Amino acid sequence: MSDAQLSSPYLSPGKPVGALMLQVVIALLPGTLAYAWFFGPGVLINIVFAVVLALAFEAVILKLRQRPIRPHLSDLSAVVAAWLFALCLPMHSPWWLVAVGIGFTMIAGKHVYGGLGFNPFNPAMVGYVVLLISFPREMTTWFLPIEVSGQSLGLADSLAFTFGAADTTGWDALTAATPLDQIRTAVGQDIPISEARSAPLFGHVGGKGWEWIALCWLLGGIWLLVTRTIRWQIPLSLLLSVVAISALFYGIDSERFASPAFHLLSGAVMIGAFFIATDPVTASTTDTGRLLYGAMIGLLAYVIRTWGGYPDGIAFAVLLANMCVPLIDYYTRPRAYGES
Numbered sequence: 001m002s003d004a005q006l007s008s009p010y011l012s013p014g015k016p017v018g019a020l021m022l023q024v025v026i027a028l029l030p031g032t033l034a035y036a037w038f039f040g041p042g043v044l045i046n047i048v049f050a051v052v053l054a055l056a057f058e059a060v061i062l063k064l065r066q067r068p069i070r071p072h073l074s075d076l077s078a079v080v081a082a083w084l085f086a087l088c089l090p091m092h093s094p095w096w097l098v099a100v101g102i103g104f105t106m107i108a109g110k111h112v113y114g115g116l117g118f119n120p121f122n123p124a125m126v127g128y129v130v131l132l133i134s135f136p137r138e139m140t141t142w143f144l145p146i147e148v149s150g151q152s153l154g155l156a157d158s159l160a161f162t163f164g165a166a167d168t169t170g171w172d173a174l175t176a177a178t179p180l181d182q183i184r185t186a187v188g189q190d191i192p193i194s195e196a197r198s199a200p201l202f203g204h205v206g207g208k209g210w211e212w213i214a215l216c217w218l219l220g221g222i223w224l225l226v227t228r229t230i231r232w233q234i235p236l237s238l239l240l241s242v243v244a245i246s247a248l249f250y251g252i253d254s255e256r257f258a259s260p261a262f263h264l265l266s267g268a269v270m271i272g273a274f275f276i277a278t279d280p281v282t283a284s285t286t287d288t289g290r291l292l293y294g295a296m297i298g299l300l301a302y303v304i305r306t307w308g309g310y311p312d313g314i315a316f317a318v319l320l321a322n323m324c325v326p327l328i329d330y331y332t333r334p335r336a337y338g339e340s
Contacts (some may be wrong), residue, residue: 050161120326207266
């Protein structure tokens with residue numbers, strides 16, 4: 001190659017999909033381990049089972065579409081989608097719930113549009129929302145953190161529960177609504193938030209265990225930013241929008257509206273900001289668009305949490321924002337060089 005050919009300002013190629021997805025998997029490890037520490041091994045069973053099913057669905061669908069199987073399985077996109085989906089499920093979910101959700105994640109969320117790179121909606125959130133609407137009882141059966149219940153299901157009991165072979169008599173004492181749901185219920189019954197937060201389920205800021213898990217998602221998100229796996233605009237605008245609107249209403253009435261810190265460290269805000277909303281396929285592709293996209297998700301999530309029918313609105317907010325991405329990108333695309 002001549003010196004003239006070497007002198008041009010070539011753009012370096014981006015990281016391959018597999019390398020990007022591997023960084024996401026590494027970033028998910030702290031939060032996943034914290035989840036298992038506070039709630040037991042049920043979440044790990046959900047993840048392993050979901051990943052196995054996702055890879056199986058991926059292989060079968062690629063075979064039916066006459067596409068090469070090995071390259072698509074090795075890019076880890078199915079693993080990441082299944083991992084994120086499993087983290088949204090209640091711990092100790094029955095096997096059939098995971099199977100139905102993963103089926104919708106891989107088929108309706110990904111391959112029905114043409115596969116990776118063509119799906120307009122976040123696949124993991126598609127599967128999760130389908131389950132949330134279709135099976136509300138199973139999707140609201142959350143186990144108490146070990147620190148509150150004083151006991152945990154072991155690996156054998158968790159496996160037995162997942163595959164329907166456990167005696168669940170008396171297990172109601174181990175389950176409860178999430179901190180977000182308890183706050184919503186208390187406000188609906190005109191109980192002051194300060195009084196509701198006196199329950200053993202709550203910790204320093206959010207729910208016991210949940211606040212530490214959220215901080216671990218933040219740690220993983222910082223890793224993604226440092227390795228340049230994601231851009232900063234979406235996480236920053238999403239978190240700032242949640243803080244801004246929650247601070248506004250908290251200032252108006254602190255006994256009816258939870259504090260910004262509670263909203264940041266409860267539910268799926270942190271994992272949504274760094275791992276779900278930043279999906280490069282379904283998120284906005286312009287710098288200004290990313291800021292608008294993240295802010296839209298944060299505002300919608302708060303509105304759904306506070307006045308909607310579901311305690312945590314991140315999944316619905318992400319899917320609604322996904323619908324607006326083409327419009328956002330159209331009006332925020334940068335001007336081409338030389339264009340008047």
